[in-house]
Amino acid sequence: MRATLRWAHSDLRTHRGEALFLVLATAGIVMSLLLATALFGYATNPWQRTFTQAHGAHVWLHTGSSTDLGKLTGVEGVEAVAGPYATTATTLATRGTRAAVELRAAPELPRVGRPLLTAGHWLDPGTPHGVVLESSLARALLASPGDTLTLPRSDAKLTIIGVADSPEARYRPGEEAGLVWALPTAVPHPTGQVIGLRLSDPADTDYAVQRAVTILGAGAIGEVSTWQQARAEAQGDNRLLGQVLGLFGLGALVAAGFAVHGAIATRIRGHLRDISVLKAIGFTPSQVVRVFLCQHIAYALFGSVTATAVTETLGGRAPGRLGDAVRMWGILPGHTVAQFAIPSGAVLFIAATTGLAAWRAGRVPPVPGSRPAPATPTGRPRAARSPLRRNLVTGTRRALRLLVPPARSRGPLSAVMRRAIDAGVPAGLVLGWHTAVARPGRSLTTVARLALPLVLIVVAMSAWTTLDRFHSEPQKIGVPAALTVHTHHGLSDTDVRGLLHHDPQVAAVYPGVEVAALVPGQTATIALRGLGTRRSPYPYTLAEGHSPHASDEAVAGQGLLDLLNVRVGDWVRMTVGDQPQILHIVGRSIEPENAGRVISTSLDTLRENDPHITATLYQLRLRPGANPHAVAQRLTEAGHDQLDVHAATNPADELSPLRGVVAGLILVLALIGLVELLTAIGGTIRESDRDLLALKAIGLSPRQITAITMTATGCTALAAFLAAAAIGVPLALWLIDKQGISNGIGAGIAQSPPPALLVLLGTATVLGAAALAALPATRAARRRLADTLAAIA
Template sequence: MRAVAAAIRAAVARRRVQSLVVGVVLLLSTGTAVLGVGLLVVSQDPFDNAFARLSGAHATATFDADKVGADALAGTATRSGVTAAAGPFDTVLASLQRPNEPEGRSGPPVVIAGRAEQNGPVDKLSLDSGHWLTGPGQIVLARGSGPISSSVTLDLPGSPSLRVVGVAHSITGTASAWVWPTQDDVLHAQGAMTGRQMLYRFASAADQTAVQKSVDSTVAGLPAGALRDAQSYLTSKNAADTGVGPMVPFVVAFAVLGLVMSVLIVANVVSGAVVAGYRIIGVLKSLGFTPRQVVAVYAGQVLAPALVGCLLGVPLGNALAMPLLGEAQEAYGAEASAILPPWVNVTVVLVLLALVGAAAVAPAWRAGGLAAVQAISVGRAPRNGRGYHARRALARTRLPRPVSFGLGTPFARPARSVATLLAVLVGAITVVFAVGLTSSLNRVVDAFGRSAQVPIAVGMSGVVEFGGPMKSPASGESPRADPATVRAAIEAQPGTAKVMPVRTVQVPLAGVEEPIAVIGYGADASWLGFELVSGRWYAGADEVVAGSHLLRVTGRSVGDTLTVTSGVGQRRLRVVGQVFARENGGFALYGADSVLTGLTTETRPDSFEVGLKPGTDATSYANKLAEALEGQSVHVEVRDEEFSSLAIMRALVATLTLVLAVVAALGVFNTAVLNTRERTHEIGVLKSVGMTPRQVRTMVIASVAGIGLVAGLIAVPLGYALHGVVLPVMGDAAQTDLPRSVLDVYHPGPLAVLALAGVLLAVVGAMVPAGWAARSGVATALRSE
């Protein structure tokens, strides 16, 4: 046993390059595997896990403060079926204005709650940055509530200004901002729309019906009309599941690609290291080592650096993975950080070490069965005759001799070359797939945002009720904004190209829990940038196009007739097309202004969409328009928003592609090192007859460039096919059909360039070994065999 241990230590020390390669490959493979498995883990029921961990509210109930007191609401916490409750919290509806924003650039009204505790019995808030409230004069903003500034001013009497001290997240979005409970100038502002909020967890809350029954039994006995609204956690769950759903398919694809590549490269590196040591195996046998001891020596000499690589790869892999996992968790609606369960790290290390052992034992066992003289005579040289005909055929071509020599090298070690080809193939497939996926995500952003066609949106303050007119959130009276004045100001601005008046009515629809939006456009809306998925654009007074998400959820299709009812009347609308759109979370119908006839008594538009002339800066335009509309109750928005889940997807794609490309290049590096070591004597002979260092470098690079070219040519159709499979699955997960512009992102020219991805990976991986071979001395090379 001591002889075996001594042989292992000597082999590791003597084969420093081999040990380094094995260690680095395992380090990166461990990191890749940890990242892949970690992403898969956090993709499993992310909302449910976060909801349970944060004691999310099954229902967020808002009450009229004038009709029910705080003591009565606190008493509902002990009602039957309530397992936990928090509140009552005073609330107010107000708009936030940041410093340096022109008058009128404040956003729409949001809910602000008075709350002293960050982590109560219900709805524990995760803090993204800063700190929690410590007293009056401070405000904590919700994640995604807009740009972070040092302070905000509220559009309430006295225009109170508060210092922003942190950014937090509620798993069910119970509020858009939080202030100290004694902040009376905000929470009890004269004339503002104030209320009280209770957060409940119920014993029965499996579906919407159960939640509603639990709410009804909890508020029973309170004064009539005291309950204004009760928001179910299922709304947030559905939104989170819809947001995370598209992420899971491509995360799985990348994770599988990464794991497959890690397995291929580890097996290739380890088996190649054993094959390269056949001569030493013969020496060991001549010294009396048994076949089992030979296997133990060679398994040990690769397991030792592999173990070091794995142990270093675990913390490195976690360090690389945690930001991505944190972003993924944030996209899933959980905390902006993520901790991998320990079993992930342990499992990855054990599996990779088992793979290393298996990859080392098989060739070592074969070599251990050879006679000592045969093993020594075989040495590093490939089996006689392998690749002879291919190399002779290449030599007869007009290719430069270093290139023909290099292209023939893979035929001498076909098994190693195939393993390298597969590793480069996976890397090239990743690149082709990632380019297409990134292009598709960019087009999704363009289609959802429509910022190229409609860079400016102007909204009149107020809330849209069921078939009713706009109401001011603060006073309940008609808003001050005059649509005619607002439109005149827009049209008077230099840079205005087109103006579209928009009216919106919220109505219930069978099969949809939340109200849908019926949006009417006051003129030809074909320029607004909507992407048709199927059907045609509306033309008649009773025709609408529907959001694809709405049709998917309700099971309707183009050609169906929908009956929508408001407090004013009823309309039958025929769906003539479906669009890829995000208004009202995808639950929207779009038509001419006449589709709202009979659904509302309000005839004034509630917003305007603005197209700009070429060369007009949207931000500058918005600031000037806000100044022109000072005194009008409007908010001017630059439609350049970034969709957080899509931004995170693109970041994940870029990072995962880079990691897998590096691992693929490392696999090529290993192959080039092994080939160069085996051909050291041959390289010495070639140098002695006049081959220059530059030609040697060219020969080594050519030995893997051919593999890279073949891998790239195969990767293009496979990456194309993978994109064609994953994108529709992502659409299905988001419950929406995708337009052709999102699916058809590959074109012949770029595909031809992508075919060279394999060559690029191979050349990058071979550069260092090629430099070593070019710098080696002739005498040293000739003495090596």
Template sequence: MSALSRVVRSGVARRRVQTVVIGLATTMAVTSSVLGGSLLVASTAPFDDAFAEQRGAHLSAVFDAGKATPEQLSVPVDGVTASAGPFPVTTITPSDNGPGRNGAGGQAPGGQAPLTVAGRTDPGGGPVDAVTLTEGEWADEPGELVVSADGPHAHSPTGSAVGRRITLTDGSTLTVVGLARSVSRTADGWVPPSWVTAPESYQVLYRFTAAESVDAGREAVVAAVPADAMTGSQSWLVLKKAADRSVAVFVPFLVAFGVLGLVMSLLVVGNVVAGAVGAGTRRIGILKALGSTPAQVVRAYMAQALIPAAVGTAIGAVAGNLLAIPVLAETEDVYGAVKLTVAPWVNVVVVVGALALVSVTAWVSALRAGRLRTVDAIAVGRTPRPGRGRWAARLTARLPVPRPVGLGLARPFARPARAAAMTAAVLFGATAVTFAVGLASSLNQIQIARDHDAADVTIGVSDPGPQPGSRPGGRPAAAPDPAAVSDVIAAQAGTRAHYRTSRTQVTVTGVAGTTAVVSFTGDATWDGYQLVSGRWFTQPGEAVAPTPFLAATGTEVGDTVTLDDGGKTVTVRIVGDVFEMSNDGMVVLTDAATLTAGNDAKGATHHIAVQPGTDVNTYIDSLNAALAPLGATARPGRSGQASDTIILINSLTATLTLMLVAVAAMGVLNAVVLDTRDRIRDLGVHKALGMTPRQTIAMVIASVVVIGVVGGAVGVPAGVALHGAVLPAMGESAGIGLPASAHAVHSLPELVLLGIGGLLIAIVGASLPATWAARTSTATALRTE
């Protein structure tokens, strides 16, 4: 073993705290980098990967069973490379009066939400739309059902819906035997074809030669089948657009946390190595006196950083991969992907990059060791520059605080560089916590604004409205008369406010595709609709629309747009930008009188607020009794079901924040350990003069109070500024405008508490060194060189 190797091994073994801190800091950095990198890779094209693996359908078409036979739908079509079907399709409606309603076999959230089910013998789908089973088994026998893992019926009150019995309105039952996912969103569920004895329609799935030319392919399909047979269709481009918009939210968030973690880890590693050089000045002088060259000294101190960094990198890579497993599993649900794994090249890039950055950081710090003159290093040792910090000691001596506390408060000014490094670590920790708390609060406000579900009771509401990629086809059940239902609601005791909405599809001049128009009867301003800008409509002819619609039409608040409703054109003035995410943002909200055909349209939904003190369950029972002759059923509102995307971002925020706080605390711990070792003889003198262990702990803790206060005071505004930069970027990436409530989430008391959090980080980091200093005996401290 060479002399240099022995120096390195001795340094690593002797400075255990330094070794552990470098290892843990690197572990945290690599873990978060692997996790963040994996999610960034997963965010690049999750839908495209899943679509390719499942052989997704470029066009999902539904045909009226009364106008086309399976033979007529199986004819070759120009431009079609593969097709699957025709599959028999029917719509089923669960009943509220089935067995196990409130138990393990209870109904899924969504109550009587109808399901469009397709008859398939196996999940393979042939050359198109290979449905992936995520749980359970495929439905092989009549009476068995596989439901979509992305739908409201995939869960029961006890968790998974597998094993749950669904009672239908005709008294028959279906047993859920599995959950499955179709990247093409072709159905809400699948049953054996023999179960669909009288199909309402047939579904055929197509893949085209030119995947982007869906409109041309659809025209070719229409020309090849009987006239007016096609009743609905869905393009894969709509699904792709919605998926990409959802994924884009993650990129600014991951970049922000990635930069924070990288900078903090480099800061901690650099400070640890720099502290090791400062604390080992005398040792460096001895090494040079024994013949070590400056280059050898630099390599020795670089190696002392690289050895624990290499171990930390290995542990971090393993931890990152393990942590990525459940996170990517959640991401699969959010993205609708088939299988997401950590890309091997992500591990390689992170490992090589981490070691390279540690090497550069350690080299910069160790270079100072190589430049030290032998005589100066031996003579000075670890003694601080004479006179440094005396003014602070004199000032704190006059403060009305115990003397040990005063000595601690003055200590940072004796080592300003080290104090600055600790302050930077606390600052980044406070920034991370402030940013995380603000982001979580903003996402909560976005969830509230998205749901706008302040209604206590709803009628006819099974989901927030047509969603991007919602499956076409199916024949809805007959709906009750909306005006009659409104009259019953108004006459019901305990009703405080109510309104109803109906939807219709229109075209907009200059915009391809259709736009949903939501017509309102009654005042809906109490139900949680939030505006990005402008105001709510107050009269016919006015409307509000979300940012995606304004972007697609090239309009702003104050402009007019023309809506074409089956040949009838209506011009509306946009008076507000509303936060509304249904129908991929292509939606207009207006008064029912604006579109004369929309006021009494079938399929209306009703939203009800009850009087304060009214029991909602009793109100619903009474209202349902009055609604029974009309065939309508009221249900509790306020689902409160959080978005999977928001849950995932909150989970990642908590995980990454804890990592950053841990790194910040370790940076403080290492610096306090070095400072305590530098002052070991002073501690011995203090103890000899009567300083008790509690006073010693108070002195060491007090030495980081100023650092914690300053770091928190600067870190909190930095976190607020980071939140103010990242949140709009997340909204722009998703193509949506965010309401004011999502931005204004920081209150003064909360900011004060977050500032105190910076102080807590510093105190936590200093607690162990303070305990160690208190336990050191007086004789040992006085004998230490």
């Protein structure tokens, strides 16, 4: 045991850099996987915990105020009912911030769908105008208990007495109204009702909705929301962050495993004499295997423990969503199991990948075999050359025969290399290229190991480029308008258009309307939009097909196509109240809102089916360089509180944390690539001891000998980069589009890195590899002949 520890300690002192890189790479990989698990838990468990504690309803049905909802209490499969509650849609304002809300009359704290108070207290008859705000609405309004809310165009004021969490859909400006609970006296003129159904079997949600629609009638139901939609919305981009971290973490783990495997295999080839000595003094094959295996398991174990400790102590202090996820993860049931299972799995995976290489070390014979003698060269006579050129070519050929024995190579010198030498190409470059390609099997293995982290870096760069496109060109990802304006009663369409066109920064105004529609089968609600007119069509972002021109033509998002199981070219039927709408889908649009469950047509088409439809919203396209927030403020002031102006929702705003995640992953992958490069450089230098005598014998200088190793390393890095670019770019486009399809946005959002950025990455890879090889190659080239003879003896 003492001899084993002394040998491991000596090897650690000799290769400190490689050991440090292996530890850091393992730590980065394990940390990525731990953060991915935390984000997955943060994405799913908070909503599930809230739903369970609130005894949440699986289905919420919004109807008119005259509908008899008592019929639903006896529906098969309904376990309990929340409500019905009287509701009214209105707008609340505080500190200059406005929000569309649903004011819900709740005479007492509900038993089903019970709000979970996080601040303040529940409704009290002693405060008749007190209200409780849903937490996401309170955050948007920057409101807290004690603040006062005003109703536009009214002198009524409401006082916030509490803030509560709810498993229902969260507030989204311009898309989803916020939820406010109030006493019935604070809702004097309700315009609708809402009822929640808690089911005995959540899997029967679609069937329960169908039964409710059959009992009440399709025209009675205005909107349907289910627990699956609320859960998917709550998970949102946190789940995407977790998926990205998990994908890259697993890829980096595989790359690190191959890097460690290559490092051990290279060390074994460079330590054949040491291994033979160990066996000669009594080490058994199993002991030799344990020396290499335990050494690298120790590196992986140290890196995993370090990553776990750093994540546990410092992860909660990270800004934004990552810090919240780590803090929340600490109180979840599976936290302890994950903290043990993930590092242990990483260590076991690295141990499995290194086991084969360590087993090969145990098969090394106690007496290393001698290399076969070089064969006598044969060939056709060459034309007369100058004595200097003839000596150089002849010496180079002899050196190559010493470098690569004919029994293990394709030949000492190819025709291309002979012509290169005849043309005056420096011998260092020729010999470096030959070193890189002389042993195809080993060279391809090295290229493959180095290409794996480069492939993941290319994928990460594609994700970064796609996010940049979201910010710089929102019109290409389904957000052509910068502002959305909602109107109130009292302003005609002509007045609103005149007011909007009056602003000099407004380039175009597209009137529209958005209503909730029931899909065929009446199991879910989708968004039906009428935007623009035939004279001024809305600029949809299309991934396939064409924009709607003729009557009854429409475009749909990927989420709607998947929900209805239809394709471009099909006809779909939906119901808006009692009015059916039959539309022909002629294109697929990029729809980042409502999970892609949107079908859009022109406002003229909706008016043909229902002449009473009037525009209630306007999409505004601004002139280049305009400030959306300044324009929104001017329009709000000009509208005298009769216009709600919001900036268009850009999915990039919620994906901003991905930038830091991508940057960190690129650093981890670059670290793994450095480990692989150090391994390749070390193997090349260790195997060049015998070649050093031949190279010096033909008169090559130490600088030329150094150029051989640098050229070989650069060629290997170049081949790895070319392979990574050829594989990584298509893979990145496919992965990003698949993610877009799963989120309902659809394919067509992926963006490959700019060619200049790829060229920069390739240049940095090749030059960095050559620079990394310069110092050890220089030291080896300046080694004394006596030391070289002792090394190969």
